[in-house]
Amino acid sequence: MEKITYKIIIITIVLSALLFSGCIHNNFDEPPEKEFPAGMVMTIQDIEQIYYDSVAPTMRPYKFKDDFSVYAVVTMDDKSGNIYKNAYIQDATKGINLRLLSSGGIYEGDSILLNLRDLVLSDYNGMLQLDSVHVDNNILKLKTGVYVVPEKVRIGQITDWHVSRLIEVEDVQFINSDVGNIYANPDVSENRTLENCNGNTLIVRNSGYSNFASEIIPRYRGSIVGVLGKYGTDYQLYIRSIDEVKLVKPRCGEVDTIFSETFDETVRDVPIDFTGWKNIGETGTIKWVGTVLSGNNPAAQIKNDENENTSWLILPKQTISENVAMKFVTLAYNVAGAQLQVLISADYNGGDSPQDANWTVLPATIATSLESRVDSGEIDLPQGEIYIAFKFSAATSSRAQYFLDDIIIYLKD
Amino acid sequence: MKRYLLLVVAFFILQNIISQEVDSVSTPAVQIPVITLTESELDGDIQDYDVSGLLQSSEDVFVRNAGYNFGQARYRIRGYDNQNMFVLINGIKVNDAENGRPYYSNWGGLNDATRNEVVTSGLSFSDYSFGGLGGVTNIITRASEYRKGTSISYSLANKNYRNRAMATYSTGMMDNGWAFTVSASARWAKEGYVKGTFYEGLAYFGAAEKKLNDHHSLALTAFGSYSKSGRAGVATLEAYELSGDNYYNPNWGYQNGEVRNARVGTYHQPRFLLSHYWQIDNTMKLTTSASYVFGRGGTTALNWYDAADPRPDYYRYFPSYYDEGDYMYTYLTEMWKNNESYRQLDWDSFYYANRKNLYTIKNESGIEGNNLTGNRAKYIIEERRNDLSRIDISSVFTKDLSDNAKLVAGINYMSHKTHYYKVISDLLGADWWLDIDQFAERDFSDDFIIQNDIDNPNRAVKEGDIFGYDYVANVNSGDAFVQGEAKFSKIDLFGGINLSYTEFWRKGNMRNGKFPETSGGNSSKQRFFDYALKAGVNYKITGRHFILLNGIYSTRAPYFSDAYVSPRTRDALISDVTGKDLVSEKIFSGDLSYYYRSPILQVKITGYWTEFRDGIQSSNFYHDELKTFVNYIMTDVDQVHYGGEFGMEVKMGPAFVLTGAAGYGKYLYNNRPNVTIAQDNSSEILVKDRTVYIKNYHIGGMPELAATLGLKYNAPKYWFIGINVNYFDQIYVTLNPERRTEEMVADFYETDPQIDEILGQEKLDPGFTIDLFGGKSWRLSGGYTLGFTLSINNILNNKDFITNGFEQYRFDRTDINKFPSKYYYMYGTSYFLNLYFRF
Known part of the structure; x- marks a missing residue:
């Protein structure tokens, strides 16, 4: 039996040695921390100036080639499905539309540092956009839960300054022909129209992919929160959440x-x-x-x-x-x-x-x-x-x- | 059928008469084990299985050659799935309880210790078990049956591993009535044949046997095989062409300059066996074994949230996603061809993104006001675990009724559990992963529905935490069989019957927000009674000419893996969505052989016919028409497999042996099955009773024709050398049944060539390979033996032979090439050199 034990011990030792030489894939070094390059900081207003200086005269998009950054807050993400591969951000000076390379990744309330390198500044039928945003590469999140209070505004007071910013349109109702309809039919984007008691109107642009598309449009009057877009010369409102459609008053001139x-x-x-x-x-x-x-x-x-x-x-x-x-x-x-x-x-x-x-x-x-x-x-x-x-x-x-x-x-x- | 068999026989007779070496065969038998994929060639979460080693010790001339030469092309004997081949260890069946497949990797690396095996092929009579359609292999681990002595070997190879060291020591039966055998091995490769793959394996084995007296022996066996391996992937032709590598592997990428594979399988399922051998008297014996096997299984994979698909072979990252001439087409072609980092994973970028993805979970773990802020993982490595625990008891009684008649009866019991769940394996620099269902989040705004675990909603999970899904598959079964064999001067007969009971159920450990009522707790039990009958005749025309006829009819309970719509999230059975009862599959098969045997020539010709009825095939995939993940359930699937086999060998003088083998069959769908399509994340049934027009389409995925011709020279001075030429043909790509429905071609005008494109089944080009093998041994003084064997496969280094392919289930009928088929290429030249030393 001693001989057997001896042999078993030798085999065990040989195998242990082999095991150690074989264990080569257990741990990987984590890549070193990489600092987010901020470069020179500018405002959204500055970006707009670049648009007027470089894009508007030539009609050609402007691509940022260096590290410029903007501090901003995300006012709308694409979780509700009303916009896709899109987000809106704003700072004290302006708001702007981000077009993302893939959907998601930044959320309403994120306070971000946006690096502009490789982004393309252009306009889409009158509205400024920063295209090719790669969330992983271009965005550093600084804080969460920074919810912007929407600026209260009446339809008649809306100006270009409000474009791509979060607003609360007061004292409005959907026009009679929209009432009782749904926000959008499946797979298509559709316009609905808001009016106030003075007869001013505002388009509400809804996607058929949004999670509220099949909800019924109420007949009442009140306020709606959304981000303002612009298409050509038309302003249009993008609803973030059905909970922000607060229409609970009687229609203009009616007792309900x-x-x-x-x-x-x-x-x-x-x-x-x-x-x-x-x-x-x-x-x-x-x-x-x-x-x-x-x-x-x-x-x-x-x-x-x-x-x-x-x-x-x-x-x-x-x-x-x-x-x-x-x-x-x-x-x-x-x-x-x-x-x-x-x-x-x-x-x-x-x-x-x-x-x-x-x-x-x-x-x-x-x-x-x-x-x-x-x-x-x-x-x-x-x-x-x-x-x-x-x-x-x-x-x-x-x-x-x-x-x-x-x-x-x-x-x- | 008869007419077909005759045709097949004629076909082979007309072929070149070739033959091969064979060990001395006592009784001819029709033997049909199944060949499956070789190790590491599999993609996906399943374990390796490599059967070719087993088959090489078959007594059947065709089977042995098929096992040795055809495995490289994924040939399967008679087209059978290997669930039809039973594998036993000391009489205990080790096929998986949930899908019927034997996992050879459980004893991988224990080649010395599992060498004692009895292969009974096809439908013939076995002393150990009733057997399956494809035969029975019983591996015997009695310590007393190993050759006494020590064996040490080292092997050098270039496939999934590159090195193997193995040592085995056996005492033989000692005077004190004890016998011991120990064996262990290590296998490893820093990189296997395919870039990005690696392998590390450690296997151990110990067997002890005590002869209590002339009638009773007790044996205890314990063994296990730990393996960890980086997997190879499978890709489209476009990926192979652009990367310039027919073994392009999308699973790996660089992390900090090192190659890291995202798909790592880690398995370790040790088994303990206790056996009692009771020689009751000269004519009767009873062998009883109990086995317990348990342990971990799992394969890692990337998962991601709110990010672009990080896998480099996602269809939108290919030039073909764009029109030729589009600047993206040009750009991506350039990237694919010349930028390795573009066509592989970018681990560093996952860390970069994860480390700065600040996020706040509101009411974390469902605790009101518990807001957690940290870096939420966008990319993780998760491990999909399947941990096994199983008990078996088997008892087999053998009685020699006379010198020419024998009776074998046995009972088996099994209780099996597999625990399926996911764990976070690596957060890749993030603080946590939020455990919600992102696909449900896309479709529902409800905060409850998106929860994977409604008892811990919005949970931040960390490395090692269970998340996603958590359930147990339970299968219990019992069976009893009796079979008898009688031999007469002109005729041998055998017959047997098997009765079995199977029950299975699902137990959910996590309640899912999409199915709160059906995801937790024990489901109802499904119970099935099944039976099988088989019989065979061997008519001895003369002592050299034999005619053999075998037949079987059996029913087979549905497998757990086929019975549930989506067991990860709910206990719905496929019968709940199809509205039709779950029924046992029916199998019947027959074969007829002619066998000739003389001292210099052996020939065997066989024709066979096998039908499978009422089978089930189900799968999960993203359906582009319905725009959602679906459970695709095909029921009433009938298959027919028929064809012929030919094996031959000629002893040409004392040293040369010529061998030859060929198999040619048709493996076809035999009816128009029904399809039910259920939405994965709701209980909605999207399509019911859709007819799939796949009758007479090929099952595919393997060559239906394989042939080999070999010549071996055995030198008198302990060396040998041989060559084989192998040919493979009739390889069809595996079908996506959804393409063969009326709905998919409904909008096309009837002469539109796109209809043929959608309906046609691709046949791959034939291929051939040349293999060499040889070896030599030296007897040294003092009883030492030193030797080596070398085999070289595909010596012409043919890297252009596609051995297998499958249509993707995801498809777009308006652009059939948007999700093209994926293919496997045969490896170029590969070798296995084994050096051994015995004493």
Whole structure:
């Protein structure tokens, strides 16, 4: 056995030696750190000057051959798909369009140092661009999360200074023919048009590859954030994200009513029984009934019957979106010891026991006399599926009366 | 069929009558092992398999020559995939449980230790197993069966490795009833035949056997083969032509001036075997073995995020992406031809980009407000791991019923798991990689859908971390067989039956945002019962003339690797998208041989016919028409393989032997399969029940005709020399079935030549090679033997012979050459010199 052991040991030693000589590919030296060449620093305004000096007169693109750099912030990347192999950057002086050799790699909020070497300055139908940007070679990222606050502007105020910069266009709506359409059909780029109440228009350019292309264009008015492009003499807006399309107001000159009730269909002293409504005497038996106010104006009325009363008038379920408010009108008589509240609930089940649900009182101005019709004031409604209720409560023998009229739920301006 | 067989026989008879040397053969048998690719010639994530070494010890004149001479051209005997050849070690089947293929690399470098093998070819009777369509090879590692003594060898070669050192020592059966064998080897190459490849391997083997008494012996074997190798790639003709190198390898590039390969396979799966040999009496024996194999497997690859494809052979980086005359065409031609760094990877640039790619992950790992800022990797090396753990138990009973009759029965059990996952292997200078699905990110704006791991969303992963996907393939199976053999004066008969049960399922360890409900946990189990029947007759016309007839019918459960649509992300079965049940494949095959044997001449002529029915072929690729990654699932695939084989040898005097072998067959698709195309990153089914018109197209990827003629001279003074001339023909490029659908030619006018271009199947040019081999040994005093053998393949250094090609699945029907086929060239002259010393 000793001889065997001896041989095994020799074999082991020989093989170990071979293993060490064989292990040649385990580690590679990392290449040395290479400094990003900054060269001379300039502004985007300076680049534009080069364009006017060198490109515009000759109509030939200008290629940077040396290390010049620009500090800038990325305002739009191509993640949403609305632009492709493209990005926009801006500094305090101007904005400019970057055309990338491959898509991605720089993101909105990146604070960058852009080396201009090998980039080509030209214009694409009137808009300046820096072409052939190789993200790996040309860009050093200095900081992330530097989100530029868009400059608020009305359509009529847009100038060339805004081109390739991030703006928020205020008080606009899509033209009637675009409303209800989608932003773009698959695989093509399409123009939609914004207008404001003064009749000024602005093109919105949307790609069929964008992740919001199939969303429906809303009919409302408000503000849109985007980067401004220019094609020929036309300005056009590039949307970054559908979340930045904030159109929630009624269209110019319109009141946008979501729900209204003027009680014109009521009959005097007959309990209100509209479809979807609830008219419930929780304590006592009295309910809201029809009545006629001065000027032959039908309304709803509730009147204490000398017993203790708690009664509910509940509107049909409402689906409330952004920027929605409510108003109504009340009159009152002999209301000492009585109260009318307007309440909202998200968990009421539509049944006969509203008292079991959670209700929140909405701030409203309620009349205390018959002297004049009292406007409730604009009551903001929260988003979601909700019920709105008028809750009357009165102590014994109060003989209180409330009149309710002209309930309206509407889109705020 | 009969008529065809006769034609085949006639074809060979009309050919030159040539013959070859053979060892003394006791009983003629039709033997059909399968030949596959040789080591390092494979591209992709799979392990090496090299079978030619095994076949060279076959008893069959055709098979042995095919194994030795045809492997270089990727010839496969009868066109069979090597999942049809069973490989056993001490009776334990070692074919992979998920795809059926034997991975020879698991014992690569242990040539001495695995030399004792019994090759049973084709459908003939085996003492160890029911066997597969392509035969059974049983490697025997009983310590007592090794030649006593020491063997030390050193080999010099120029293929995937350049050096091999090997030492083996065996005690033989000692007086105390013990026998030991140890063996070890190292193989290495700083650079293999192909630029950018390298190899390092270390293998070890130990076997101990104790003879307890005349009836019982116990044997323990442990072995393993560690290998790490840089892979060669495969490219288009354009790349070969422009680079001026028919072995152009896109996988490597310079890092800090050193050659680095991005595709490195590292495997180490040791196996432990315990065997019990019980000689019950003179007529009965029972051999029982248990085996445990486990270990790592994996291949690295580049991955990248929000960057241009860094692989130099991406189709847009070729001149052909542009029109001839375009300045880019001229420019890229110049770059490809004269700028090595352009046509290889640029590692330094990956580091440069990664080191300054500042990024902030919001809510990292799903923790609200946990914002992580650092250098996000744009380029990484990831390793796609497949770690194995498997237990086998096998018991085989043999009973000699009489001197001329034998019964063999056995049972086998297997429990197999492979753990599939990705790890970050090298961040290339970055701080971390963000684990999201970038292809989903392109298609969905939803932050949930893009997560690879929804339980750890937006996770920054570092070197060694598991990411991307993580699942386990489970396969359990059991089978039992009985077979008998009887020999009579004019006729020998055998027959057998095999029953088997297979179950498999997927277990997900990571919940994917695209498939949150179907990616985690255990899937339902798929169960299959299968059976096989086979029988054979040997009719002895005279003691020199034999007629042999064999047949088999079997069903084969679907393989795990074919059953799931996209196992990396979900447990959907292909039956879930096709709407048709998963069914076992049916295989039937028959062969008829004539064999002649005399002291100076041996001839064998065989005709065969094999059909495969209800097969499955699935793949993943980017579909240009549908503009998305797809799972392409072809079901009901029928194949037919038929043809003839011829083997011969003539002893011309005492020293010269003339050998010859030829195989010619047709390996065809035999019906119009159905295709279902599912979107990879959603459960959407894009195409259902599309008919693929591939009936009578060739399976392709190998020569259907191969022939060799050889002459060997055996000198009386312990030296020999030989030459072989080999010829390969009928090589068809492997198909992209999608090109053979009505939809793909729908828009063309019927006489448009583009239709033929899309539908046609390319046939490659034939090629021939000349190989030389020789050797000499010296017996020294004191019982020492010194010797060498040398083989030189392709001595004419023919570097223009394309042995194989495949159509890319990605294709553009409006420009068929946009994604051209890729090809493999046969290596030029290669050699293997082995020096050995034995005592």
